[in-house]
Amino acid sequence: MKTLLKSEELVQFLAAIYLFSRLNFAWWWFPALLLLPDMSMIGYLINPAVGAVLYNVAHHKGLGIVIGLVGLALDNQYLMLAGVILFAHSSMDRVAGYGLKYTDSFKHTSLGTL
Numbered sequence: 001m002k003t004l005l006k007s008e009e010l011v012q013f014l015a016a017i018y019l020f021s022r023l024n025f026a027w028w029w030f031p032a033l034l035l036l037p038d039m040s041m042i043g044y045l046i047n048p049a050v051g052a053v054l055y056n057v058a059h060h061k062g063l064g065i066v067i068g069l070v071g072l073a074l075d076n077q078y079l080m081l082a083g084v085i086l087f088a089h090s091s092m093d094r095v096a097g098y099g100l101k102y103t104d105s106f107k108h109t110s111l112g113t114l
Contacts, residue, residue: 002111009094016088019068023077023084030088033081037089044106052101059090059100
């Protein structure tokens with residue numbers, strides 16, 4: 001089942017790359033911004049519960065979709081970029097086995113234990 005889920009996430013990551021290609025940004029922006037959502041892990045410096053909440057908000061695909069759609073509705077390329085990056089990063093993380101976090105430990109994820 002994990003392989004099937006990871007393959008689905010890979011397709012979503014590739015879709016995000018395609019969506020990025022439709023925006024008016026140089027290609028180097030994609031890899032430059034791709035790891036930016038991991039700044040949300042700073043919450044783990046406080047404790048695992050705060051870290052998990054911040055991480056899960058920043059890695060929720062729904063947030064990326066909403067931000068991207070707001071950007072589309074407002075014809076704002078920067079909001080569309082932010083949405084695509086959030087979505088792409090979340091898919092990439094899940095392909096690598098990093099799921100959303102439980103509040104007890106960074107290693108306790110929705111995809112199993114790291």
